[in-house]
Amino acid sequence: MNLDTYFKVSYGLYVVTTQSGDKKGGYIANTLFQVTATPPQFAISCNKDNYTTSLIQQSGVFGFSILSQKANPALIGNFGYKSGRDFDKFHGVSHFKGKTGIPIITDSSIAWFECKVNHFYEVGTHLIFIGEVVDNGILEEKGIPLTYSYYREVLKGYSPKNAPTYIEKEKIESSYSHISNQADVWQCQLCHYEYEEAKGDPISGIQPGTSFLDVPDDWVCPICGAGKSLFEKE
Ligand code: FE
Secondary structure: OOHHHHHHOOOEOEEEEEEEOOEEEEEEEOOEEEEEOOOOEEEEEEEOOOHHHHHHHHHOEEEEEEEEOOOOHHHHHHHHHOOOOOOOOOOOOOEEEOOOOOEEEOOOEEEEEEEEEEEEEEEOOEEEEEEEEEEEEEOOOOOOEOEHHHHHHOOOOOOOOOOOOOOOHHHHHHHHOOOOOOOOEEEEOOOOOEEEOOOEEOOOOEOOOOOHHHOOOOOEOOOOOOEHHHEEEO
16 A cells, blocks of 8 residues: 555645534535536535534535635634634634525635535544535636645645544655755644745745744744744754
């Protein structure tokens, strides 16, 4: 078995949202696809431990927004690496109320869908919900969708532990074998993003060769928005 094979499968990246009563939930998903055209239905695979999963079970509706390649990394961090049980993920994030009353994210997204759950299946650690489209819209006509491979290869993000595509970090080190051993690497303890001193952080304009200690104190992890204090030297 070659674990790198799993990274050859292509995915998009989405923010899945829902609401039950006054409780809003949302998370970053890559396992989402259209299953039928008539009626138009999409499937999502959600970890049973996720707060949003229980809210979708209660509400029977979910929305998803297709993230832009220019998505704000802090939004991915909030929705991908933190739990809505103890944190308001929607604070400061632009969204509107859809037809079914759930929040639909417009921030960092190029289009959105709202779906009513028709079927669900229990698959070990995950629940697969299949929802029929009740509404949709385009936010940025020419926007480029963020793909999982761009997220992984360019932004250097990993799947969080509850994602269907999560693979233990030790096992995926082989796919990062191009990383130089010459300069220090600092890792975000929240999302596993690695700041490589040899490469700097092109997203924030940190020049290659910049020691992590010389990175400005207000710099944050480009993937999850964590501060410098959450980084540890590899
Ligand atoms: Fe991070």
